[in-house]
Amino acid sequence: MRGNENTSWVMPTHIVAAAGVVENENGEILLVRTYNGGWVFPGGQVEEGENVVEAAQREIFEESGIRAKVEKLFCISSNTCKYPGYNGVKEIPTKVMLDFICRKTGGNLRGSDETAEAAWLKPDEALARIQAPAIRERFRVYLEWKEQAAQVGFGTPTYLEYVTKPEFKLKQKRTL
Secondary structure (H helix, E strand, C coil): CCCCCCCCCCCCCEEEEEEEEEECCCCCEEEEEECCCEEECCEEECCCCCCHHHHHHHHHHHHHCEEEEEEEEEEEEEECCCEECCCCCCEECEEEEEEEEEEEEEECCCCCCCEEEEEEECHHHHHHHCCCHHHHHHHHHHHHHHHHHHHHCCCCCEEEEEECCCCCEEEEEEEC
16 A cells, blocks of 8 residues: 555554473473463564564573473464553554474573463463463464374464454464
């Protein structure tokens, strides 16, 4: 779309985020307990000049003390709602999230400035602890990916579209 003297075009703004479901050698999953959002798998916003793989690894380490190798993409999500910001931010834009299966490579489990604690949990226990609907849905996609991989030798990524405000609503779910 082009602007003329009567109109202007505003570039769309999206937050790009990366997250990792980190597996250890015992088949456990890394979760972190945030101060405001409960238990989640680690992840966050991709910073300027950073790629999504680096962002996932950085976020995992910052939030848990665990070093991880990014291995497989299992989910791409779009949170297509905007909502009022906080701490001086006027509006939170839509988000695009890439979720990866990761393998623990080192580090020491700990909390952080962003997380009260970190823990290794069996997958069913991890699902039971995750209460945020969007994170829960994304973790279910991970479990479906793992089940498919066990049955046919590979997993197929899933695309989710949802809104989180005023309440969670899954708008679309499909394999890619």
